[in-house]
Amino acid sequence: MTAPTDFTIAEARDALNAGTVSARELTEAHIAAMEAARELNAFITETPDRALEDADESDARRAKGEALGPLDGIPLAIKDLFCTEGVMTTAASHILEGFVPPYESSVSGNLRTAGSVMLGKTNLDEFAMGSSNETSYFGNVENPWRRDGDNRPLVPGGSSGGAAAAVSGRLCLGATGTDTGGSIRQPAAFCGIVGMKPTYGRCSRWGVVAFASSLDQAGPMTRSVRDAAILLGGMAGFDPKDSTSADRAVPDFEAALKVSVQGLRVGIPAEYAVDGMNSETSTLWDQGKAWLKDAGAELVDISLPHTKYALPAYYIIAPAEASSNLARYDGVRYGQRVEGDDLTELYENTRAAGFGIEVRRRILIGTYVLSAGYYDAYYIKAQKVRALIARDFTQAYEKCDVILTPTTPGPAFAAGEKSDDPIAMYLNDVLTVPASLAGLPAISVPAGLSGDGLPLGLHLIGKAFDEETMFRAAQALEDAAGFDDRPGQR
Amino acid sequence: MSLLEGRTGDWEIVIGLEVHAQVTSKSKLFSGASTEFGAEPNSQVSLVDVAMPGMLPVINAHAVEQAVRTGLGLNAQINLVSIFDRKNYFYPDLPQGYQISQFLDPVVGKGEIEIDLADGTSRTIGITRLHLEQDAGKSIHDQDPRKTLIDLNRSGVALMEIVSEPDMRSAEEAGAYVTKIRSIVRYLGTCDGNMQEGSMRADVNVSVRKPGGELGTRSEVKNVNSIRFIREAIEYEARRQIEIIEDGGTVDQETRLFDPDRGETRSMRSKEESHDYRYFPDPDLLPLELEQSWVDAIRESLPELPDQKKHRFISDYGLSVDDAAQLIAERETAAYFEAVAEGRDPKIAANWVTGELFGALNRTDTDLSASSVSADMLGNLVDLIADGTLSNRLAKEVFEIMFDSGDDPEKIVEEKGMKQVTDTGAIEAAVDDAIAAGAAQVEQYKGGNEKVLGWFVGQVMKSTQGKANPQVVNEILRKKLDG
Amino acid sequence: MAVDRDTVIRVARLARIKVPEGDLDTLAGELSNIIGWVEQLEEVDTDGIDPMASVADMKLRWRADEVTDGGIRDKVTSNASDPRDGMFSVPKVIE
Ligand SMILES: [Mg+2]
Numbered sequence A: 001m002t003a004p005t006d007f008t009i010a011e012a013r014d015a016l017n018a019g020t021v022s023a024r025e026l027t028e029a030h031i032a033a034m035e036a037a038r039e040l041n042a043f044i045t046e047t048p049d050r051a052l053e054d055a056d057e058s059d060a061r062r063a064k065g066e067a068l069g070p071l072d073g074i075p076l077a078i079k080d081l082f083c084t085e086g087v088m089t090t091a092a093s094h095i096l097e098g099f100v101p102p103y104e105s106s107v108s109g110n111l112r113t114a115g116s117v118m119l120g121k122t123n124l125d126e127f128a129m130g131s132s133n134e135t136s137y138f139g140n141v142e143n144p145w146r147r148d149g150d151n152r153p154l155v156p157g158g159s160s161g162g163a164a165a166a167v168s169g170r171l172c173l174g175a176t177g178t179d180t181g182g183s184i185r186q187p188a189a190f191c192g193i194v195g196m197k198p199t200y201g202r203c204s205r206w207g208v209v210a211f212a213s214s215l216d217q218a219g220p221m222t223r224s225v226r227d228a229a230i231l232l233g234g235m236a237g238f239d240p241k242d243s244t245s246a247d248r249a250v251p252d253f254e255a256a257l258k259v260s261v262q263g264l265r266v267g268i269p270a271e272y273a274v275d276g277m278n279s280e281t282s283t284l285w286d287q288g289k290a291w292l293k294d295a296g297a298e299l300v301d302i303s304l305p306h307t308k309y310a311l312p313a314y315y316i317i318a319p320a321e322a323s324s325n326l327a328r329y330d331g332v333r334y335g336q337r338v339e340g341d342d343l344t345e346l347y348e349n350t351r352a353a354g355f356g357i358e359v360r361r362r363i364l365i366g367t368y369v370l371s372a373g374y375y376d377a378y379y380i381k382a383q384k385v386r387a388l389i390a391r392d393f394t395q396a397y398e399k400c401d402v403i404l405t406p407t408t409p410g411p412a413f414a415a416g417e418k419s420d421d422p423i424a425m426y427l428n429d430v431l432t433v434p435a436s437l438a439g440l441p442a443i444s445v446p447a448g449l450s451g452d453g454l455p456l457g458l459h460l461i462g463k464a465f466d467e468e469t470m471f472r473a474a475q476a477l478e479d480a481a482g483f484d485d486r487p488g489q490r
Numbered sequence B: 001m002s003l004l005e006g007r008t009g010d011w012e013i014v015i016g017l018e019v020h021a022q023v024t025s026k027s028k029l030f031s032g033a034s035t036e037f038g039a040e041p042n043s044q045v046s047l048v049d050v051a052m053p054g055m056l057p058v059i060n061a062h063a064v065e066q067a068v069r070t071g072l073g074l075n076a077q078i079n080l081v082s083i084f085d086r087k088n089y090f091y092p093d094l095p096q097g098y099q100i101s102q103f104l105d106p107v108v109g110k111g112e113i114e115i116d117l118a119d120g121t122s123r124t125i126g127i128t129r130l131h132l133e134q135d136a137g138k139s140i141h142d143q144d145p146r147k148t149l150i151d152l153n154r155s156g157v158a159l160m161e162i163v164s165e166p167d168m169r170s171a172e173e174a175g176a177y178v179t180k181i182r183s184i185v186r187y188l189g190t191c192d193g194n195m196q197e198g199s200m201r202a203d204v205n206v207s208v209r210k211p212g213g214e215l216g217t218r219s220e221v222k223n224v225n226s227i228r229f230i231r232e233a234i235e236y237e238a239r240r241q242i243e244i245i246e247d248g249g250t251v252d253q254e255t256r257l258f259d260p261d262r263g264e265t266r267s268m269r270s271k272e273e274s275h276d277y278r279y280f281p282d283p284d285l286l287p288l289e290l291e292q293s294w295v296d297a298i299r300e301s302l303p304e305l306p307d308q309k310k311h312r313f314i315s316d317y318g319l320s321v322d323d324a325a326q327l328i329a330e331r332e333t334a335a336y337f338e339a340v341a342e343g344r345d346p347k348i349a350a351n352w353v354t355g356e357l358f359g360a361l362n363r364t365d366t367d368l369s370a371s372s373v374s375a376d377m378l379g380n381l382v383d384l385i386a387d388g389t390l391s392n393r394l395a396k397e398v399f400e401i402m403f404d405s406g407d408d409p410e411k412i413v414e415e416k417g418m419k420q421v422t423d424t425g426a427i428e429a430a431v432d433d434a435i436a437a438g439a440a441q442v443e444q445y446k447g448g449n450e451k452v453l454g455w456f457v458g459q460v461m462k463s464t465q466g467k468a469n470p471q472v473v474n475e476i477l478r479k480k481l482d483g
Numbered sequence C: 001m002a003v004d005r006d007t008v009i010r011v012a013r014l015a016r017i018k019v020p021e022g023d024l025d026t027l028a029g030e031l032s033n034i035i036g037w038v039e040q041l042e043e044v045d046t047d048g049i050d051p052m053a054s055v056a057d058m059k060l061r062w063r064a065d066e067v068t069d070g071g072i073r074d075k076v077t078s079n080a081s082d083p084r085d086g087m088f089s090v091p092k093v094i095e
C-alpha cells in the first residue's frame, strides 16, 4: 500500500472515501514527515495540534454522514503570507514576528470551509521578495533535491520556497503559494512539482499580505496537475471584500482534464529563447513541443515582441507598489517596534531593524521611481510597457489557445550562488514575469531532469479566465513526460 | 476690491480654500465601520481602517453618489471616469502609510458658485474640483505626558475635498464662500456642515501682492474649523506676510496652524519636511466609472439650491439681496419664510423673520427648529398688524411674549388685552386729559412748535398703556389743538 | 541615472528607513545598477500608449452604505506594542 505521504490529493481523497485511511492517519503521517524534515526549514510555524483537531473534525463529519467539502481531511500547508486567525503570520519578516491575525484570509478560509487540514505555515522569501528563499528572516529553505553526487544544499526557488520544498519533500499533500512574478512557478520548477498561478482576480487577495497588489495571485502547489485543479477549486472564488476579485463562477477545473488537446493550438513564442537559457532547458522545451504535437495539438509560431522588457518593467512596478504596501509596517499598531526619541526615529529604527536587506532595497527602489521628477520616466513608462506586453498576448491569442515555454532558464542553483547580485537573481523570473504583468493564468509542470539530476519545468500560459484549456495542456504534458522522479532517489 | 494698507502702499490678498466636508453616510468610504460621532476610541474601526496586513478597500456607493450630488450642486462638471490614487506619507493617524485620495482625475471637475457680501452684492467664485478621499484618525497630544495617543474612529471616513480657485480677495469673501458651501451641502444633505464636530473644515491658502501684480508665495493654514477663525486666520496671515515683505524679507511657502486662543498662525514644524507624496493609482481599486444616466437621475432629484432660491426670492418676492441671502442660508429658514410669506406681504414677512425672529433666536442661542414661534404663528401675527388689531409696536411686544411662552398671538392679544384702541371716544377722553394737563405745551404748540405734539402723543400712549392706535391719536390731537 | 549618496539619503528618509552612514555608498552603487538596468525601457517606443494600472478588465464594484464592521476594539489593538486606554501610542508629537 502507498504510504499516506506519497498520495496525491486525488488518491488521498479516494482512500478517505473508501475508508482505507482516516484524516487522522493522513495527518499524523504528515506531521511526522514535517517533524522529520525540519532541516529543510520549510515551515515557519508548525500547527500539529490544530491539524489533528481539523482531522478529527473531518473524520467525525464523515462518520456522521454529513456533507463533506471537496478537500475534506486533506492535509495542506499554507504559505506564511496568508493571514490565519489565531496562528502567527510573519511574511517571513522580522517586522511581523509575533503577529497573530484576528482574521482568516479568504483563500485559507475557503480551504477550511472545503474541509482541509492545516499542517502549518510555510517559509518564503521575506514579503515574497526573492527567487531563492534566501531572504527569509527565519532562515533559508533547502531544496529536497540535490545534484547528482553533490550534497551541497540547493535553493528551492522563491518566494514560495517553503511550500515547494514541503510538497516536493512529501511533508504535505499540497500547499498554497502566491505568485507576483513567478513565485509559485519558479520554485515548483526547481522542486519538481506542479505550481499554478491563476488569472489575476480568480483568487481573493483579502487577507494575503500584499507585495505588489496589481500582480499578486494565490495559487496551488501540488504533485500532479489533477491536484492543482482540485486545490485551485478549493481556493478560488469571488470575494466581495476584494475590489479586484472577478465575479465569475469557478469552473470544475478537474473535469476539464478529461478533454484531450486534439486540435489545440499551442503558441511557441520566439522571444522566449532568452540569453542565458541553459541548453538542457531548450532541449526540454523542444521535447514539450513534440509531446503536445504527438497528443494532437497544433504548434503555432507566435511573437511576443516585448518579452525582453517585461523584467525591467516588473522591477519598477512591483517595488513601487511594495514601497507603498509596506508603509503600514511602522511598529505602531502591530508587529515589531524599535523605540526612538521621536516619531521619525521610531519609524526609521523600526523599519531598518524589521526589514531585511532585499526588502529594504526594493522599498528604496520603489520610493525612488515614484518620487517627484522620476515618476513619469520610470513608473509611467513601465506601465506603458506593461500595456504593450498585455497587447502582445492579446494579439498572440488570435493565433493560439495556449502558450508553451520553459519555466526557468535553468535548474535550481546553490545557496549563495546568486545572492550578492540582485540582477542575476531577478533574471530567474524572466520567463514567468510576462504572464504576471498581463494577469494571465500559467502553470509549471515538472517535465524532466537536468544532466546533474535536477528537475526542470515546462510552462504553459493560458488566456485570461481560461484555466481549463491551460490545465488540459498541462495534463497532456504530464502524461507524456511521465515524471515520477523524486528527491533523494539517485 | 478691498485692499489692505501697508507702509509701502496698498496690498491685495489672494485666497483659495480647500474645504474638507465629511460625507453624510452611515459607513466609511472603504470599510463597513460606522461614522457616528463621539464613540469610544477605536470602537468604530474595522480591520481595514487599522490597515491590518492584507486588508483591502471596497468603495461605498452612497459616498460616490453624495460626491456627485455635491458636484452638481456646485454647478460642476462630473467626470464619468475618475481614479483613486495613493498619497504616501507617514503619520501615526494614517495607518496605511497612505491616504486614498484622487489626484489627477477627480470625480468632479470645474464649477462655480455665488457668494453674497454684506454690501448687498454677489460675486462668482470658481470651483477647481471636488474629490473623494479618506479622513485620517485623531492624534491626542494632551492625554499622556510622554505619548501621543491615536484613535482611529475617524480613519477612513469619507471626505469631499472641495478646492476653490484663488478667487477670493478678503476675509469676508472667504467667510461668505464657506457659508455658501456649507449651505449648499446642507441643502443637498451630503454633509451636515457641523464645523464644531469637524464635519467641515478648511485649509486656507493665503498670499498677498500689489494690486494686479504677480501672485505672491502662499502659506497654507491647515484645518481651520470655524468661519470666524477662517476670517481671523486670513487677516492675521495677510498682515504677517505684508510685514515680512515690507521689511525686505520673503514669505516661506509653508504649512501653518491657526491658534484660536491667540488669534495667530504659526508654522507647523512637524509637517515641515519636503513633501513628496509619490501619488500613484491605487492598485487595490479600479477606475471609478459612472453612467451618464445615473448622473442625470441625480441631477433630476436635486432640490432647489441656495443660489436659485435667492434669485427667486429677489425676483418673485422683491426682496433685497441681503434679506434673500440671509433667508436662503438654511433650507429650513427659507421654508419658514415662505410659509410666513404665503398670502401675505413678502417684504413684511421677510422683515419679521430676519428682524425679530433672527434677533430672538440669536439672543437666546436657539436653533430655528427649536423655536417656539412657528411660521403659522408668525403669519398670524403679521395678519393682526394688517387688519389693524395690532400696531407695529404692540406686535413686537406680542412677539416677545410668543417667543417666551409659545402661545398663539390671538390668545396673547385676547388674554392680555393688547388690542390696539381705535375707539375714538376713549382716545378723545385721553386726549382731553392730556391737553388739560399740559397748558404750557399747548402754548408752545400754538406758538408754532410742532415738535411738542410728540409730548401729547406720549401722554396719551402712557394713559392707554400703548394700546391707542397712533394714527387716530394724531388725528384727534390735531383736530383739538388746531380747532 | 546614477543614484548618488544624497539621493539615497533623501529616498531612505521618505521611506522612513534608517541607513547607517557606512552603508550609503554601497547602497548607492546597488541602486544605480538596478536603475541603470531598468532604464533599458527607454528603448521601447510607447508613444500613444496608455499606462496600464490594472489587468482586471472590470468595473469598480460598489458596496451598499451599511454598518457591517467595527466594534472590535480588542481585535484591532490586540497586536499593538504599547496600547494605552484602548488607543495606539507613539512618542509625543509636537505640532
Ligand atoms: Mg490641503
Ligand SMILES: [Zn+2]
Pocket: B020, B133, B161
Ligand atoms: Zn484633502
